Amino acid sequence: MSTTAVSRRIYNPIQKDYVTFLKTSDETDGACTLVEVELAPKGGVGLHYHKTYSEKFDCLEGELKVQLSKKVHVLNPSQSAIAEPYINHRFFNTSDKVCKFRVELRPASKGFEYALQIGYGLAQDGECKANGFPKDKLALAWLFDISESNLPGWMSIFEFILRKQAKKAVEKGVDKKLIEKYVKF
Numbered sequence: 001m002s003t004t005a006v007s008r009r010i011y012n013p014i015q016k017d018y019v020t021f022l023k024t025s026d027e028t029d030g031a032c033t034l035v036e037v038e039l040a041p042k043g044g045v046g047l048h049y050h051k052t053y054s055e056k057f058d059c060l061e062g063e064l065k066v067q068l069s070k071k072v073h074v075l076n077p078s079q080s081a082i083a084e085p086y087i088n089h090r091f092f093n094t095s096d097k098v099c100k101f102r103v104e105l106r107p108a109s110k111g112f113e114y115a116l117q118i119g120y121g122l123a124q125d126g127e128c129k130a131n132g133f134p135k136d137k138l139a140l141a142w143l144f145d146i147s148e149s150n151l152p153g154w155m156s157i158f159e160f161i162l163r164k165q166a167k168k169a170v171e172k173g174v175d176k177k178l179i180e181k182y183v184k185f
Helices: 003-007 110-124 137-146 153-171 174-182
Strands: 009-012 017-023 033-039 054-061 064-068 071-075 080-083 089-092 099-106
Touching: 009 110, 017 110, 033 110, 054 064, 064 080, 071 080, 110 137, 110 174, 137 153, 137 174, 153 174
Parallel strands: none
Antiparallel strands: 009 017, 017 033, 033 099, 054 080, 054 099, 064 071, 064 089
């Protein structure tokens, strides 16, 4: 592994996941963001969707489950699935082994890149709850906003509050402090 790849590898001690940034928005002129994820046993994310980018999941090792709308796809090495914009999706690992996969966002999302670096940094600094969410509600709202995540179904009623809190975070300079402290690339 090159020095660049090592320095672009982040770890979340709560989720016990690693993410390595392979291509960033700046490096691809906004075409894509490409990360490699080492997902811990029983790990994963909740159901959500994005409006502005798709996510392609390519399984490299182990077994990755990707839910697209109501269907769960079981991916083994060399298999992939794509969550197009506006499609509710989540990924998870039900096995007792680490699953390794790549996620490619098209087009790229600098906000997603920032949200991962900041979220994992906050977790490393003990600034997250046991569920992995930042303790600071303004930071949580702002990270939700910049990652361009959206909540499905009835949970979408909370988005108005989150977006309003994200604006408050910017007004108070929370965004600048988090970027300065945690965004390294």
